[in-house]
Amino acid sequence: MSRVFNFNPGPAALPLEVLEIAQRELVDFNGTGMSIMEHSHRGKAYDAVHEEALANAGKLLGLNDDYQVLFLQGGASMQFAMIPLNLLGAGQSADYVNTGAWASKAINEAKKVGTVNILADTAKDIPTTMPDFDALAYTPGAAYVHVTSNETIAGTQMKSFPKTEAPLIADMSSDILCRPLDVTQFGMIYAGAQKNLGPSGVTLVVIRKDLAERGTDSLPAFLQYRTFIKNNSLYNTAPTFGIYIFMLVTRWLLEKGGAGGIEKINEAKAGKLYAAIDGSNGYYRGTAVPALRSTMNVTWRLPSEELEAKFVQEATAQGMIGLKGHRSVGGIRASIYNACPAEAIDALVAFMTDFQAQNG
Numbered sequence: 395m396s397r398v399f400n401f402n403p404g405p406a407a408l409p410l411e412v413l414e415i416a417q418r419e420l421v422d423f424n425g426t427g428m429s430i431m432e433h434s435h436r437g438k439a440y441d442a443v444h445e446e447a448l449a450n451a452g453k454l455l456g457l458n459d460d461y462q463v464l465f466l467q468g469g470a471s472m473q474f475a476m477i478p479l480n481l482l483g484a485g486q487s488a489d490y491v492n493t494g495a496w497a498s499k500a501i502n503e504a505k506k507v508g509t510v511n512i513l514a515d516t517a518k519d520i521p522t523t524m525p526d527f528d529a530l531a532y533t534p535g536a537a538y539v540h541v542t543s544n545e546t547i548a549g550t551q552m553k554s555f556p557k558t559e560a561p562l563i564a565d566m567s568s569d570i571l572c573r574p575l576d577v578t579q580f581g582m583i584y585a586g587a588q589k590n591l592g593p594s595g596v597t598l599v600v601i602r603k604d605l606a607e608r609g610t611d612s613l614p615a616f617l618q619y620r621t622f623i624k625n626n627s628l629y630n631t632a633p634t635f636g637i638y639i640f641m642l643v644t645r646w647l648l649e650k651g652g653a654g655g656i657e658k659i660n661e662a663k664a665g666k667l668y669a670a671i672d673g674s675n676g677y678y679r680g681t682a683v684p685a686l687r688s689t690m691n692v693t694w695r696l697p698s699e700e701l702e703a704k705f706v707q708e709a710t711a712q713g714m715i716g717l718k719g720h721r722s723v724g725g726i727r728a729s730i731y732n733a734c735p736a737e738a739i740d741a742l743v744a745f746m747t748d749f750q751a752q753n754g
C-alpha cells in the first residue's frame with residue numbers, strides 16, 4: 395500500500411484508522427451480512443450509528459439541551475441559502491462580515507432573501523487579514539450576525555469570537571472541531587463534513603432550538619430547520635454512509651482527547667510549518683497576517699510564479715499532493731486539517747528546505 399501525503403483543501407485527508415475500519419466493515423457491518431450503505435435508515439443497525447454520531451458531536455462540542463445537532467445535505471453552500479430563508483424575517487436585516495471568498499458567497503445568497511448589512515469587508519486586502527470583530531458597528535435588532543471562522547482560500551482564521559446581541563452564526567466548514575469552542579456564544583454553527591469531519595454529502599448544523607422555530611410555515615418542509623429537529627435528522631433518507639464515517643471520525647477525535655487534544659496537535663503541526671516559512675529569510679512569504687494565521691490552511695508565496703509551479707510539481711512527484719493555492723489567489727496552500735498526520739508536515743518542511751537550497 396502506498397498512501398500519499400494529502401494536503402487537499404476539500405474533500406480532504408481522512409484518518410487512516412477510520413478508512414481501515416470502514417474497509418473492514420464495508421461488506422459485512424457488525425455481522426449483519428451487509429454494508430451499512432445497504433441498511434434501512436430506519437433500521438436498528440443504522441440507528442445505532444446515527445445515535446453515536448449525534449452523541450459524539452454533542453460531546454465534542456460540549457452541547458447543552460438548548461442546542462440540536464442536525465445532519466443535512468447540500469453542503470455549507472445550502473446553508474448560505476437556508477440561514478436567511480429561516481432566520482431573516484420580513485422587514486428584518488442581517489449583519490454579515492466579508493472576510494473572503496466564502497463569506498462573499500454567503501452574503502450573495504442572503505441578499506436574495508432580505509436586507510444585508512456588510513459590517514466590514516477585508517475580502518480584497520493584501521496581506522490577507524480580517525477586521526477587529528469587537529470594534530464593528532453591529533446593527534441593533536439585526537436578525538443575526540454571520541461570520542466565517544476560517545477563510546479556507548486566504549488562510550486566515552478568527553482567533554476569538556465577538557459577543558453580539560443578535561444570534562451569532564458561523565460557517566466553520568474548514569475549522570470545525572480543530573479547537574475547543576464555547577457553543578453558547580453562537581445561535582448556530584455549520585460545516586460541510588468534507589474538510590474536518592468526514593466525506594462530502596453530509597453537513598453538520600448545530601442550532602439553538604428556539605431559532606429553528608423562526609422559519610415561516612410557507613417554507614418547504616425540506617428547507618426548514620425544525621423539520622429536521624422534529625425528525626432527528628431522519629425526515630427523509632439520510633446520507634447514511636457519510637454519517638457513518640462522521641461517526642468514526644468523531645470517535646477518533648474523542649480518542650485523541652477531543653477538541654482540546656486535537657488543538658495541541660494542530661498547533662504543533664501549524665507551528666512547524668509557519669516556522670519553516672518564517673525561517674526562510676524571505677524566500678517563503680506567508681500571506682496571512684501573523685496574528686490571524688490559520689492552523690488549518692497555511693498559505694504562502696515563493697519569489698515567482700514559475701518557482702511556485704515548480705514547487706508544486708516537485709512536491710507532487712515526491713508524494714505530497716494538493717499544495718497548489720486556490721486558482722483565485724495563486725501561491726501555495728497546505729491544508730493541514732485534523733486528519734493530516736504530523737509526518738506529512740515533517741516531509742513538507744524537509745522538502746521546503748531542500749527546494750530553497752536548490753532554487754534559492
Ligand SMILES: *Cc1c(COP(=O)(O)O)cnc(C)c1O
Binds near residue numbers: 404468472542567587
Ligand atoms: C469548503 C467551504 C465551503 C463550501 O462547502 P460546500 O460543502 O462545498 O458547500 C463553505 N465555506 C467554507 C469556509 C469552506 O471552506
